[in-house]
Amino acid sequence: MADIIQLLPDHVANQIAAGEVVQRPASVVKELMENAIDAEATLVKLIIKEAGKTLIQVVDNGVGMSETDARLSFERHATSKIRQAEDLFSLNTKGFRGEALASIAAIAHVEMTTRPENRDVATQIKIEGSKVNSQEIVAAPKGTAIAVKNLFYNIPARRNFLKSNQVELRHIIDEFQRVALAHPNIAFNMYHNGAELFNLPVSNHRQRIVGIFGPKTNEKLVPVDEETDLVTITGFVGKPDFAKKSRGEQFFFVNDRFIKSPYLNHAINNAFDGLLKDKVHPSYFLYLSVNPKSIDINIHPTKTEIKFDDEHALYAILRSAVKHSLGQFNVAPVLDFDRDATMDTPYSYQEKKPSNPSISVDANFNPFAETVEKNPSVKKHTYRKADTASWESLYVGVESKSVGIPIDFNEIELESDEVTGSLFEQKTKEDQSTTYQLHNKYLVSKIKSGMLIIDQNRAHQRVLYEKLLEQMTLKGGISQQLLFPLSLDFSTADVALIASVKENLENTGFIFSKMEGDTVEITGIPFNITESQVRLIIDQLLSDFQNEVPDAIFSQVDLMAKSIAKSTAIKTGMSLSVTEQESLVNDLFACKEPTLAPDNRPAFITISMDELERKFL
Template identity: 60%
Template sequence: MADIIQLLPDHVANQIAAGEVVQRPASVVKELVENAVDAGATEIRLIVKDAGKTLIQVVDNGAGMTATDARLSFERHATSKIRSAEDLFSLGTKGFRGEALASIAAIAHVEMNTRPHDDEVGTRICMEGGKLTSQEVTVTAAGTSVAVKNLFFNIPARRNFLKSNQVELRHVIDEFQRVSLAHPDIQFAMYHNGNDLFTLPSSNYRQRVVNIFGSRTNEKLVPVSENTEVLKLSGFVYKPEHARKSRGEQFFFVNNRFIKSPYLHHAVVAAFEGLIREQTHPGYFLYLEIDPKSVDVNIHPTKTEIKFDDEHTLYAILRSAIKHSLGQFNIAPLLDFEKDTGLDTPYGYKDRPASAPTIEVDADFNPFRDEEGEAGIPVSPGSFSTGGGKPGNTWGRTARKEDPSGWESLYIGLGDDDEASGNFSSVEIESDEVGGTSMPGQQLFDHRQGELPSVTTYQLHRKYIVTTIKSGMVIIDQHRAHQRVLYERFLRQMTVKEGISQQLLFPIVLHYSPSDMALLSELKGSMEFIGFAIDPFRGEEITITGIPSGVSESEVSIILEQLIADFKDEIPDSSFSQTDRMAKSLGKTLAVRTGEVLNEAAQEALVNNLFACKEPGMSPFNRPTYITITVEDLEKKFL
């Protein structure tokens, strides 16, 4: 039998290894920016074109590299961060694997210009598909500039799997924010297609958070601080009233490295228990300093997942520290049974002697004596009344009792005439009639002029609407059905650009971070087609002067928040058009929820509107909206 196992060629092995490190343009941004931080840079600039598909360039003023180091940096497992295996247990840097530049160079065109501060000239190296194309001496600024062009040019399958520019840019911004939040002492800047997205001067942690997420963030932050033998905790959490329905600003940093930890996240959520509404998530920026020997960061290629020696202790400290901060700053209610503030003595009364209270008794007061000398009208004991023209100064006077005779006259006429007495059992609510040509699904309701005209609809468990049809009954999921109705309505309005808008007497002003404002600017056109009237954007502020018909003012912020979250998280699928995705997001946000009570008129309207849709059987997310149960199915249950 011939041998079948053989070594892979170097270029194939490099491309396979690159798949672990470089998954999308954001992966390149992470590796290059972290290398700049490890190089001791105080200024880092990120330049991106077409969300990183065309160009990713990172320019820093760090230490720079010699010609030999620059060439060696593109070799696999070449690094300046560690020297032995023991160094893995006391890591103080970020990129220590030595695979970043090698993996990037294997799947892109890379140009590096670097110069140490002590040298007069630098080195320029060009790589293409993992092969060196040129190396020469050049004049360049001190530090390093790495430009990655045409990512995945030699792996078209991987390039085809990339999302839209909007989604990929969102991931690039996420990586940029994570590194910049961990190092507020470094000046960062980011540019996309020539536009300045972020300019972050050197500052402290709080100012860095505010610079990234907007000036309004400052009033939302509650500082958290705890110093123990196990860890040193610092950072901020959002006030409970600013909890969001989507997972927004949630950042953990361990030794200045961004991590993801569902276990520690649960500790934060537990600290907010009872303070935030259900289905909402708190925001936080928490920095943990732990002994590097008790942390293992070498378990994942992206190094965002780490292991701790004693997770239970970290959980307890994190939870208690956040609860303490919320209580210390009067965010959470406190109960102290050992002290009553009502018993506190003011400072001004410290040296004053106590005085006994005086009591005055009316010796002539007789509760059984007739008022004004008239008999037969006793004065009720202890009652208070103002009489005789003297306001409120007589204790024991009351008004006379009214004569109770003739009380039967109050009930004359009751029961004689139901219509006159207001019998509301026969009140009819006018509903919209659907006329014209037959609707999809209308054949289910052909019986309504026939044998069961009095049977309409009823709500089951505040979730389903049940109505009869000719062959049996229909059970409709009210949430999914309303999603379908709203989805087709918004889609039609955006398509014909005839959304009905109701003008607001007082405009609504909302504030968002720069990245959210960039996303809303792309959605502004579609939002106006469905009825939103939006003034030109100003910085971090958006002013809404009109809203779609049927939308309340209190729902506007919820709608925009859900829109931002859906487009950030690629929900719905980004393969659909922006119009379709927005219609789905709005339908999901505004649809009636499970648990909401619908009156008979609302139930009828929802049923009629559902079966007037083009596809009444499925929700916008391909879930069934109703099921039918025939009489034969019911009869089988009784066999």
């Protein structure tokens, strides 16, 4: 039998390795930015074109590399941080100049220019598909600039699996935020298609959070600070009043590396137990410092999952630290039966000094005088006796007319008790309602074969969903102008997402006058919603986009219609009049698909007479 096992060429092996390291443009951004941080850069610039499909460029002012190091960095298993296997369990860095670069160079056009501080000239290397096309000496500033162009150009199947530009940009922004939040001592800039999205100067953790998520975030943060032998915890948690439906503002950092941990997330939720409404999630930005030897960061290719030596103790410490912070800053309710709240000094009077009251007495005051003047030096007040002539005249002659005249009660006409008409006309049997509302949740209606039970929330979602789809497709949304523009604050990433679906929102009736930085200004809204619903609709829309991540244009329109319908539909617990009930039933069965809600759950069920009769057997 002939030998069938053979060694793969390096460029093929690199392409296979790239499948683990590079899943999408955001993966390249993460690797290149972490390399810049390991190079001791104080300024990192990220330049993106077409959501990273055309260009991903990271420019840093770090230590740079020599000519030999620049060439070796693109070789497989090349690293500057590991000398032996034991070093894997005591890493204090992000990644390595090598390994990731070899994988990236196998599936893209890469151009790197680097110069160390002790050299006068820089080295420029151009690589296409693991093949070095050129290496030359050029003039460049200190640091490293790596440009990755035409990602997955030689693997069309992988390129076809990429999502829309809006979705890929969202993933890139997420990676940028994670790296920027972990390193407030480094300045970061991000540009997309020539527009600046982020400009983050050197700051502290709180200022960096506010710089990314907007100035309104500052009032939401509660500091957390706890130091033990096992772990040191610093950072912030969000106040319960500002909890969101999405998990977009939940960040764990272990030794300045972003991680995902459902176990630690459960500890945070446990600390907020009893403080949050249903289906909302707390915000947190927590930084954990542990001994590198007590964790294993190599259990996941992207190093976003970490294994701890003592997870149970870490869980208890984290939960207690968050609970302590919520109680210390009077966020969590505290019961103190010995304290009399009525004796508390209001905050506005804590710094004020007590003043003696001044009392002035007018010794000449006479309440029985016709006209009395108070102290003329202060202010003139006139007191007059009440004029009783007007009401006394009402009784003049009454006594003389009534005295001595007998009253014949038979001549007194009393109002008849007989009802000549009804305020509400009595309905005939044919006019009576055919629907009945049960527990302010279901509509019960009779049909020939039995009974129909409709979920009012799901039914209204279906009606609104089909109307919105028609408006977006035909661009026939009717708008109502607002008297005053409505200004809403979002994070920069959310504003970028709203801008990407702006056209579809305008087709439903929204009118945007400004969309800059972290502010969105709205001057018109759809006619069937109120101004107070706008924030809820957009928050729900952002949450749905983050969770479902649509790619095609049709998917965006469909998701938007579902999201707006979910936000504005009649809620469970809302009482409906008979007219509203019948109108909803008629609108539901006028839909193209009345049986299902937009999320494919049943909108109604039927119970036949046979089923009812079997219940009584």
